[in-house]
Amino acid sequence: MAITKQQLQTLLFTPIKNSSDLIRPVGNDIILTASGSHIYLNGMHLINTEFIPLDFFKQYIEMVIQGKRKHSKKEHAE
DSSP: OOOOHHHHHHTTOEEOTTSSOEEEEETTTEEEEEETTEEEETTEEEEEOTTOOHHHHHHHHHHHHHHHHHHHHHHHHO
16 A cells, blocks of 8 residues: 555645645755655655555655765765
């Protein structure tokens, strides 16, 4: 069973006006978008949530955010 929109909203995803999609901005350079059972990171497909437990998904999203932040800091330092 896919992660529901209500579950995503508990993870700080909010509905996009006039759309069935959800969005979660994280800082200035990270945007997570949920469309159906797919999650996108800055417009690129990240993961299909169809068969993922919510607890694992919570941890996964946090790891992705932390990894993206570290990568962005390295790019800005160079």
